[in-house]
Amino acid sequence: MKCVVCKSSDIELRKVEEEIRVDKDIVLVPIEVLVCQNCGERYYDRKAMKKLEDIQAKARGKVLAVEDVGKVVRAKVA
Numbered sequence: 001m002k003c004v005v006c007k008s009s010d011i012e013l014r015k016v017e018e019e020i021r022v023d024k025d026i027v028l029v030p031i032e033v034l035v036c037q038n039c040g041e042r043y044y045d046r047k048a049m050k051k052l053e054d055i056q057a058k059a060r061g062k063v064l065a066v067e068d069v070g071k072v073v074r075a076k077v078a
């Protein structure tokens, strides 16, 4: 497999934290995906997509187990 962005073939399965949006919240999801070691592009197979969709649905339904990792804040700038 070659990276479609940089054409590198240095692609490895890595554990990353994917950010998904649930209304105004951001949920970090630890997940294994293929990551280009050259440019950082992430590739999601069907299994990974399904997992993220399931977690998003659970988060929407307020049935996802979560832990606090810090606050998301917005800078007050014009």
Ligand SMILES: [Zn+2]
Pocket (backbone or CB within 6 Å): 003, 004, 005, 006, 007, 008, 036, 037, 038, 039, 040, 041
């Ligand atoms: Zn790449």
